[in-house]
Amino acid sequence: MRTAYLEGRSIAALARDHGVSRGAIRTGVADLLPEHTASGADAPAPLAVTLDMPSKVADYLRTTELEPAERGALDQGMTVRRGQGYTLRVSAIPAVHRGLLARCQPLDGGQGLPAVPAQRKARREYGNRVTALTP
Template structure:
């Protein structure tokens, strides 16, 4: 079987010839596939980017603060969507960056002696609800 595979026979053809599944053929010729790498079970799964709508009041605040390069890039690449009087920023990035942005907008709740503006508090809560829905 291995010799036939090395001669160029396809995995599907070998499976038909021997009456077994393609997975069985792949297992039999696994050491002949240098490009095929096994997935380690303990390796972390990479986070995929997700798109969340960030209220404009939160985006305006975050643009005036010190951000990490990944956070700044996510804000800069966001797409503005007009919503009535204000706007929403559609941000696509990995959940870790969304959580970092949420942590940086905590002062909108009126912490650290700053006055709390109800509209900003509500906007931060809306973004918090969207970010918290990401966690499994």
Template structure:
């Protein structure tokens, strides 16, 4: 059957000759089909973007920072959602970018001679909780 397919016989004619469905023939010759792409099981799955709500205080701080292009794109593409007195920025990015943005917010916790403002610490902690929910717990 595979040889006949390679010689140019159609899937429909092979199915008629063998008395099976076209799907069965496609399965049998799947690796010979032109649009068949071999799946490399060793390659990691690509990270998909995840949408998280970023507190406005965190977003304002990050906009004032020097960020990498990928990190800069995430807040710029975010959607502003009004929340009472402040706002939330709905950001879509891969988890690695969210982790990078969170790392940039370390000054909110004080240290390095900068005073820690409770509202900023809370905003960072909220974003940290959302980002940490993305990463699976270790073994």
């Protein structure tokens, strides 16, 4: 549970997974919480942000090699049906979202891959959401 928290899992998601209250999870990771480690002097740790990822981006990322935190965020994303397709609602810290965006760069074409307009548009859409996050 502590490892999953350090990899970016939210307290609420851990509580659901383990069938306990959020307070129980907070107690288990108390020494890892931002208010415990920052002690008011440093900037607080980044909070998880939920962004909708187009299905074309999510499908591509599922087939690529990812860091454990990126894979965890992608695997724990919630599928939201949209007409005939879907959107993946991903909760992660901004750094993980930026890493996922960087990994789907080939969808723009290049690196020997042809650009597919729908994939390029989906990547741009996710990119706009990620760049709107504060640094």
